[in-house]
Amino acid sequence: EPEVTQTPSHQVTQMGQEVILRCVPISNHLYFYWYRQILGQKVEFLVSFYNNEISEKSEIFDDQFSVERPDGSNFTLKIRSTKLEDSAMYFCASSEGGAEGYTFGSGTRLTVV
């Protein structure tokens, strides 16, 4: 069964450093998403991406965040200057048709120290 692949599985970074989280969505999917989950809390929407541009973003997704699809397969989330409160699991998801039929990756655990 097709999978969404995320790397790395765990990233530890110092406060103020830049991190890039990587995702390879399912190849025929057109919609791409980033969500985060702070330990023990709900999964929160960050950003959606379609047709090579951001289609929607939440208030969490401020100027410190950016997304890119640098080639035909990767979808990245960059945090420019990490803060302690950015520590969370970050999930990438993709779908063929918007909100229906999401497939989530297994996540990247980001720890900011």
Added chain:
Amino acid sequence: GENVEQHPSTLSVQEGDSAVIKCTYSDSASNYFPWYKQELGKGPQLIIDIRSNVGEKKDQRIAVTLNKTAKHFSLHITETQPEDSAVYFCAAGRGANNLFFGTGTRLTVIP
């Protein structure tokens, strides 16, 4: 925006019993309601979903019901097994937009 509430936050049942998890949503424009199962260290996995033009959907031991008027939907798991133990999330969405998740229910099935 959409607000999804989920209850209970934890649920323990004996193996073989049924489990019911309930969610409410606020945005009447939401028309897609998936349920996800999340096991430790993994991403959410879709287990069943329902669209607003349907009131009930069943897949083996799992069923989902939707009451559009009351804006609530429920997950029913019958004949629970230890491998059903996980965190379950409801979500609501519409069209090509993002999903709004509930706060999750930790289900423990006691052998």
